[in-house]
Amino acid sequence: MGDDQGEQATMKAMTYEKYGASDVLSLSERPVPKVGPGEVLVRVRYAAVNPVDWKVMSGGLDGMMDTFFPVIPGWDVSGVVERVGIDTPEFEPGDEVFAYARKDYVHGGTFAEFVTVPVRALAAKPRSLNWGEAAGIPLAGLTAYQTLTRLDTGSGDTVLVHGASGGVGTFGVQIARALGARVIGTASESNHDRLRDLGAEPVSYGDGLVDRVKALAPEGVDVVVDYVGGVLDTTRAVLKDGGRHASIADPDVMAAGGQWMWARPDAAGLRALAALADEGKLRVPVAETFDLERTGEAFDLSRTGHVHGKILVRVSGE
Numbered sequence: 001m002g003d004d005q006g007e008q009a010t011m012k013a014m015t016y017e018k019y020g021a022s023d024v025l026s027l028s029e030r031p032v033p034k035v036g037p038g039e040v041l042v043r044v045r046y047a048a049v050n051p052v053d054w055k056v057m058s059g060g061l062d063g064m065m066d067t068f069f070p071v072i073p074g075w076d077v078s079g080v081v082e083r084v085g086i087d088t089p090e091f092e093p094g095d096e097v098f099a100y101a102r103k104d105y106v107h108g109g110t111f112a113e114f115v116t117v118p119v120r121a122l123a124a125k126p127r128s129l130n131w132g133e134a135a136g137i138p139l140a141g142l143t144a145y146q147t148l149t150r151l152d153t154g155s156g157d158t159v160l161v162h163g164a165s166g167g168v169g170t171f172g173v174q175i176a177r178a179l180g181a182r183v184i185g186t187a188s189e190s191n192h193d194r195l196r197d198l199g200a201e202p203v204s205y206g207d208g209l210v211d212r213v214k215a216l217a218p219e220g221v222d223v224v225v226d227y228v229g230g231v232l233d234t235t236r237a238v239l240k241d242g243g244r245h246a247s248i249a250d251p252d253v254m255a256a257g258g259q260w261m262w263a264r265p266d267a268a269g270l271r272a273l274a275a276l277a278d279e280g281k282l283r284v285p286v287a288e289t290f291d292l293e294r295t296g297e298a299f300d301l302s303r304t305g306h307v308h309g310k311i312l313v314r315v316s317g318e
């Protein structure tokens with residue numbers, strides 16, 4: 001690719017022209033995006049799948065975000081800075097980075113050879129992780145980090161993590177432990193050993209959950225983070241008086257005095273997550289890796305709702 005923004009360089013990208021299921025996705029040639037002020041152009045090594053990718057593709061967020069077709073989906077990325085826009089002194093070509101590349105509208109995402117990212121959404125890649133693991137962190141890691149820090153989680157707290165074995169929950173357990181908290185995590189029984197390995201005390205979700213949590217924490221819990229939705233009654237039943245709670249999947253949480261949260265692009269948060277990874281406190285379990293043209297299969301796997309670890313898409317390199 002040349003240096004002139006005006007030339008019509010193209011790239012491979014997964015795109016869709018209308019809302020739908022994975023059959024609307026196809027591998028296309030698209031123009032390499034122009035790099036705006038305050039943005040950098042990243043040559044993508046890996047992208048990662050999140051449930052929001054196929055929810056956006058289905059039209060589920062149409063009432064909330066402007067969408068410009070054709071859409072290149074994807075918000076998680078690791079890669080190398082190819083070119084910088086005006087006033088981006090933090091980065092230079094060749095920097096190894098990872099990013100939560102969500103913009104304020106839906107159009108140019110990470111399942112492509114190149115993506116532009118505002119510097120507010122970008123940080124140096126954790127040195128100890130490979131490209132795939134690094135791509136698995138940003139959206140889910142920031143979601144977990146922002147919910148737990150918004151609730152002032154710290155040493156002495158007992159935290160209940162609903163959905164502890166999912167992409168967000170896996171990071172939530174590890175971050176809460178790194179913040180010094182005791183963690184009880186809900187997951188199906190087949191994932192209990194994985195949760196113990198991450199430092200949580202596992203409990204099965206479903207009927208009797210309140211009793212199982214109370215058996216472990218008879219005084220109640222200080223903090224509840226809901227990474228699943230539909231669990232507000234349990235949250236209320238196990239939270240101590242004055243306890244704090246948040247959900248990423250249930251707006252009703254607000255009427256119950258909790259925080260309804262949507263992960264924000266946040267360079268400082270990414271740097272904190274990279275530091276945890278490099279200190280050995282944040283591992284990235286990987287469920288499966290797909291090549292770019294198989295992104296639809298990766299979405300379908302995510303849609304099953306019972307994936308253990310991050311689903312990755314390899315765009316270039318090993």
Ligand SMILES: NC(=O)c1ccc[n+]([C@@H]2O[C@H](COP(=O)([O-])OP(=O)(O)OC[C@H]3O[C@@H](n4cnc5c(N)ncnc54)[C@H](OP(=O)(O)O)[C@@H]3O)[C@@H](O)[C@H]2O)c1
Nearest residue numbers: 051143163165166167168187188191205248261262263306
């Ligand atoms: N607001 C935000 O900013 C934000 C950010 C990220 C994600 N989200 C949303 O949060 C949800 C989770 O995302 P994710 O990336 O973690 O998804 P994921 O990786 O697909 O994880 C789903 C997990 O949910 C678990 N699960 C299913 N039903 C459960 C229940 N009733 N109780 C406890 N766990 C249950 C499954 O565990 P088992 O296999 O053990 O059953 C599975 O591990 C999705 O709806 C996603 O769209 C919101």
